[in-house]
Amino acid sequence: MSELNRRGFLRLTGAAAATSVLASACSGSSLGGSEADAGGPVKIGLLLPDAGVYKGLGDDQRNGWKLFLEQNGGKLGGREVKVVTADEGEEPDTAKAGAEKLLKQERCQAVCGVISSGSLVAIQEMFTAAKVPLISTNASPTQVQGKEYGWRTSFVNDHPSVAFGEYLAKNVGGPISLIVADYAAGHDHIKALDTSFKPAGGELAGKPILAPFPIGGRSFQPYLQQIEKQKPKAVYCFFAGADAVKFVKEYKKFGLADKYQLYAPGWLTEGGVLAAQGEAAVGILNSLNYSTDLDNAANQKFVSAFTKAYDQPPTAFSVAAYDAGLVLDRAIAAAGEKATAEAIERQLGKLGEIDSPRGAWKFGQNRSPVQKWYLRKVEKRGDAITNVVIEELGTPGE
Amino acid sequence: MGVIGWLDANLVSIVDGVAYGLLLFTLAAGLSLVFGMMDVLNLAHGTLYLAGAYLTFLLSGGGWLGFFAAIAAGIAIGAAGGVLLTAMTQPLAGRGHLDQALLTIGVALIGAEVFLALSGGDPLPASEPAALDGSISLLGHVYPTYRLVFIGVAALLALLVYLVFERSTLGALVRAAVADREMVQALGVDTRKVLLAVFAFGAALAAVGGVLGAPIIGPAPGVDESVLVLSLVVVVVGGLGSIRGALLGALYIGQVQSLGVALIPEYAPFLLFGSMFLVLALRPRGLAPVARPA
Numbered sequence: 001m002s003e004l005n006r007r008g009f010l011r012l013t014g015a016a017a018a019t020s021v022l023a024s025a026c027s028g029s030s031l032g033g034s035e036a037d038a039g040g041p042v043k044i045g046l047l048l049p050d051a052g053v054y055k056g057l058g059d060d061q062r063n064g065w066k067l068f069l070e071q072n073g074g075k076l077g078g079r080e081v082k083v084v085t086a087d088e089g090e091e092p093d094t095a096k097a098g099a100e101k102l103l104k105q106e107r108c109q110a111v112c113g114v115i116s117s118g119s120l121v122a123i124q125e126m127f128t129a130a131k132v133p134l135i136s137t138n139a140s141p142t143q144v145q146g147k148e149y150g151w152r153t154s155f156v157n158d159h160p161s162v163a164f165g166e167y168l169a170k171n172v173g174g175p176i177s178l179i180v181a182d183y184a185a186g187h188d189h190i191k192a193l194d195t196s197f198k199p200a201g202g203e204l205a206g207k208p209i210l211a212p213f214p215i216g217g218r219s220f221q222p223y224l225q226q227i228e229k230q231k232p233k234a235v236y237c238f239f240a241g242a243d244a245v246k247f248v249k250e251y252k253k254f255g256l257a258d259k260y261q262l263y264a265p266g267w268l269t270e271g272g273v274l275a276a277q278g279e280a281a282v283g284i285l286n287s288l289n290y291s292t293d294l295d296n297a298a299n300q301k302f303v304s305a306f307t308k309a310y311d312q313p314p315t316a317f318s319v320a321a322y323d324a325g326l327v328l329d330r331a332i333a334a335a336g337e338k339a340t341a342e343a344i345e346r347q348l349g350k351l352g353e354i355d356s357p358r359g360a361w362k363f364g365q366n367r368s369p370v371q372k373w374y375l376r377k378v379e380k381r382g383d384a385i386t387n388v389v390i391e392e393l394g395t396p397g398e
Numbered sequence: 399m400g401v402i403g404w405l406d407a408n409l410v411s412i413v414d415g416v417a418y419g420l421l422l423f424t425l426a427a428g429l430s431l432v433f434g435m436m437d438v439l440n441l442a443h444g445t446l447y448l449a450g451a452y453l454t455f456l457l458s459g460g461g462w463l464g465f466f467a468a469i470a471a472g473i474a475i476g477a478a479g480g481v482l483l484t485a486m487t488q489p490l491a492g493r494g495h496l497d498q499a500l501l502t503i504g505v506a507l508i509g510a511e512v513f514l515a516l517s518g519g520d521p522l523p524a525s526e527p528a529a530l531d532g533s534i535s536l537l538g539h540v541y542p543t544y545r546l547v548f549i550g551v552a553a554l555l556a557l558l559v560y561l562v563f564e565r566s567t568l569g570a571l572v573r574a575a576v577a578d579r580e581m582v583q584a585l586g587v588d589t590r591k592v593l594l595a596v597f598a599f600g601a602a603l604a605a606v607g608g609v610l611g612a613p614i615i616g617p618a619p620g621v622d623e624s625v626l627v628l629s630l631v632v633v634v635v636g637g638l639g640s641i642r643g644a645l646l647g648a649l650y651i652g653q654v655q656s657l658g659v660a661l662i663p664e665y666a667p668f669l670l671f672g673s674m675f676l677v678l679a680l681r682p683r684g685l686a687p688v689a690r691p692a
Contacts (some may be wrong), residue, residue, distance in 0.1 A: 051511065053619045055519030212666060216624030217615050221414045222659035222666075242521040242618040254410070255533055255540025272520035276616075 041080035042332055042339050045102035047113035052090030053241060054115040056272045057317050061137050063310050064318030065112065068325030071305065076325065077332025079339060084108060088119055095119030096126070103130050109341045110135060112324040117141040117157065117185060124150050132341040133348060135328070137321040142188055145366035149345055152368040153323040157185055158192035160265035160287040161238075162396040163373035165196025168263060174233025175205035177260070179223060181213035181239050189238040189265065205232035215243050220250045227256060234261040237268065244268045245276040252280035261285065266387070269378050271315035274385055281378045281385060289371050290316040290358040291389045302357035313386075316358075323356045330354075364397045371395065410539045411660040412653070417545045419652020420552035421614060424607025425625055426632035426644040427559055428480075428600020434576045434639020434688060436593050438487045439495055441502040444626030445509035446479055446601050450608020451524055451617035452513065458612075460528040468609045476605025480598035506622060514619055521618035544613050551610065556645055559603070563641045572596055576639045576688055631670060635677045637684025646685045650677075 046065065048058040075081060084106045086098030095114065102108045103126060110133045114120045120139035127134040128149045140152045168176065178193065180186030190208050198204075209230075211223045227235055235256070239247045248268065251257050257280070266288025267273075269281050292303050292313050302322065306314040314322075331347035332339045353360045354369075361371035372395050376387040405412075429443045450472045457468040483502070490497045525531065526544040533540045563569040575582045575592050583589050608617075615621060628651065636647025654673045659666045677685060 051514055051519075053519060055514060055619075057519075059518060209663070214620065217621060217628050218624075218655055219414060219418060219614070222411055222656055222663065225408075225411055225660045226663055242620070245521045245523075245616070245618070250542075253533055253542035253545075258540075272518070276521045276523040278523055278525075 041082045042076060043082045043084060043106060043108045044076065044328065045106060045108035045111035045113075046083055046085045047088050047095065047098050047102060047111055048085070049089055049115055050087040054088070054090065057115050057138065058088070060271060060315050060317040061113065061115070061321035063306070064314065064321035065137075065325055067302075067306055067309055067318075068322045068329075070309075072325070072329060076329045077335070077339065079332060088114060088116070090116070092116075092118045092122035096122055099123040099126050103127070103132060108132065109339060110328060110344050112137055112321070112328070114139045120144055130341075131345070133345045135324045135348075137324050138317060140368055141184060145368060147367075150367060151327075151348055151363065153327060154320040154369070155289055155371070156366065156368045156397065158188040159396045160267075160289075160373060161189045161192035161236075162196045163393040164236075164263065164265075164287045164375075165193055165198075165202065166200040167375065167393055168193075168234075168236065169197050169200035169202030172202075172234045172261070172263075175203040175230075176263075177205045177209065177227045177230045177232035177235045179209040179211060179227060179235065179237045181215075181243055182210035183213040185240075186210070186213065186238050193236070206230035211239075211243075211247075213243065214241070215246055220247055221254060224250060224254050224256055227260070232260055234263060236263045238265055240267045241273065244273045248277045248284070249280045257283065263287075266316065266376060269376075269387060271317060274378070274387070278385060279380065282380050284378045285390075286376050286378070286387070287373050287393050288316055288376060288387070289361075289369070289373055290319050291374055291376050291387050293386075293389055294357070294359060294374070296357070296359055298355055299357040299359075314357075319357050323354065323358075326354060326356060327351060366397065368397070370397050406537070408657060408660060409537060410541060411657045413536065413541065413549070414545065415653040415656030416649065417549050417552075417614065417652075418656055419649040420549060420556060421607060421611045422625075422628055422632050422651060423556055423645050423648035424552065424611070425604050425629035426636065426648050427556075427641055428597075428603045429629050430633045430636065430639055430644045431563075431572075431576070431596050431641070432600050433633070435572070435579075435596055436484075436487075437491070437495070438483075438597075439499050439502070440483060440487075440597075441499055441626065442483060442505040442509060443601075443604055443629065444622035444624075445506050446476055446604040447608035447611070447625045448509065448513055448617060448622040449475060449479065450605035450610075451612035451615070451621065452516070452522070452608075453605075454524040454609050454612035455522040455617050458525060458527070460525050460531070462527050462529070465527045469606060472605040472609035473602050476602035477598040479605065480601025481594065483601065484594050484597045506626070510619065510622055513617070513622070517617065517619070519619060521616060524612035524616045526613040548610060548614065555603075555606075560641055560645065573688070628670075631674050635674055635684060637687035639688045640684075640686050643684050643686035643688075650685065 048061055049055050086101045088095045088098055102111050112135045114136045115138045117139045120136055121141060121144060124144045124147055128147055131149060133149050133151060136152045138154050140154050140156050142157055144150055180189055209223055209226045262284045264286045266286040269284055269286055274281055303314060330351055331344050334347040335343035353362050359372055361369040364370040373393045375390045375393050377390050379388045425447055432438050432440050453468045453471050458464040487498050530544040530547055532543050534543045563572060572592060575589050579589055632647040632651050635650060636643030654669050658669045
């Protein structure tokens with residue numbers, strides 16, 4: 001009985017794991033369907049996660065996109081717009097199914113969205129082959145840069161670290177410890193510091209520390225101990241989402257925040273995660289392409305309209321989705337009567353400066369924004385914890 | 399570096415490993431008993447932890463009152479969840495483990511979706527009482543106050559569970575029901591009541607683990623799954639159906655995940671399952687299996 005129990009238990013544990021794999025593999029999609037009417041409204045696809053760990057970011061982006069459309073009477077470039085949505089999900093497979101629906105079934109003229117880098121890597125080729133522009137509002141790994149029919153209104157993954165490198169080398173005044181989440185994006189940031197921080201005279205206190213991704217039910221404590229062993233002057237880290245919350249809290253609770261200034265790409269303390277980190281985040285210096293307190297007319301208008309509509313301040317994620325509306329509006333207007341997918345693609349390449357809430361930016365050679373990055377500090381203002389711009393860090397990719 | 403120096407350098411990791419191990423115990427104890435006694439593999443066990451952690455977010459605003467309210471609510475909701483799960487799984491008792499596993503996975507998936515709808519996908523802030531929300535000096539090292547208190551409370555809880563199950567008459571009855579249900583039935587005991595009580599108790603323990611553990615492993619999407627996997631490993635390592643095994647397994651996995659990772663970080667990805675493999679190779683039935691008739 002006992003042996004049977006034990007074997008049954010192990011088998012079931014395996015079966016449990018297999019079931020969740022199967023469930024994600026079974027999401028196919030049907031092909032064929034309606035032809036988009038050439039004289040009718042422009043059809044734009046929105047591919048964002050409806051569920052899963054990225055849902056929060058997806059909601060931020062849906063809000064930014066909706067706000068732009070509402071401000072423009074539901075039109076882009078003066079033409080009626082029909083927005084069709086698909087679920088990006090959590091995995092490349094769900095994103096592929098969603099992209100297939102928007103391309104083959106709905107025959108969209110352009111598609112916006114995509115939160116996860118893994119999704120974008122999986123679907124970019126589909127858009128390049130179908131000759132339909134894909135405007136990523138968030139995901140932007142280094143390996144998809146510069147491909148035809150692929151645009152980003154967000155950033156390039158490693159640019160915050162590229163922008164930060166020189167500043168760190170000049171201002172920290174000692175070696176830094178580098179700790180990142182152990183997956184593609186984390187390694188991109190290690191490489192980015194190699195090209196910006198080291199040539200400027202910066203020095204690492206030891207080997208980069210790789211923390212498991214995602215950290216899940218584990219603790220960062222053993223990795224914080226590696227930092228202590230390196231005896232650095234300051235610490236640079238890359239974490240996002242739930243990992244960012246946990247890292248910042250444990251960094252504070254285990255006493256490291258009082259010893260080593262923490263620097264990071266700004267996603268560590270942007271949006272929902274900052275609220276969860278609370279006071280533990282105060283004092284963190286980070287680099288991002290946007291901050292709600294940026295002093296320009298477009299931003300003041302954007303922040304007040306967004307806050308009024310959704311009862312919460314916008315984030316860098318909502319700005320990137322808002323800007324997707326902005327660039328499509330101008331590209332479709334320029335394409336005139338025949339706003340086909342190819343025409344929109346051509347016009348996206350000729351836009352020049354975009355007057356965004358984050359300040360003016362333009363598409364670079366790699367089809368991602370050439371934009372200013374800002375040094376921000378997390379501060380407590382009254383009851384609210386918020387990022388405050390300290391200075392400009394530079395314009396990587398210029 | 400002498401023994402003292404080594405202990406000093408790794409003290410924080412060792413202490414944190416104990417905290418982590420005791421947290422895993424609150425989950426593994428119920429999981430192990432329920433499987434050992436009822437032959438039910440409850441894959442919704444992580445959901446109970448998540449529910450408890452969510453209660454901390456909901457009720458504990460940094461005050462003592464809110465925190466104790468969260469604990470009380472955790473006990474109530476956990477026990478109710480256990481009764482509900484018993485009612486759901488009992489009709490499947492004759493249909494083998496796979497059907498039960500599918501049912502409880504379904505419950506876990508629904509739980510995860512409900513949590514997602516409630517939280518909007520963001521990790522939620524679950525705070526400890528403000529009085530414990532700092533750090534203290536532990537022989538010259540900074541350590542979070544709450545975790546130290548947690549070690550004390552969870553150790554008491556573990557001791558209590560141990561004494562009830564291993565040293566009391568009631569515990570003897572439960573252990574007898576694990577070892578040979580038919581024989582206990584033959585003695586005139588309604589084992590169904592015993593089973594229901596054990597399921598409710600194990601579930602309440604997991605939910606309370608979630609309430610107390612929320613400031614350490616907070617409510618976020620996916621936490622239910624990761625704590626479930628860890629507690630399954632603990633149960634495999636410790637031996638099925640035994641409180642002593644769950645405690646030993648939890649403390650062992652706690653040290654592996656804390657001290658082990660601190661000492662050999664380059665092998666961190668393999669440590670958890672490597673250490674499980676090691677135990678299975680040396681003690682195939684776990685560290686402290688239940689004695690059963692052959």
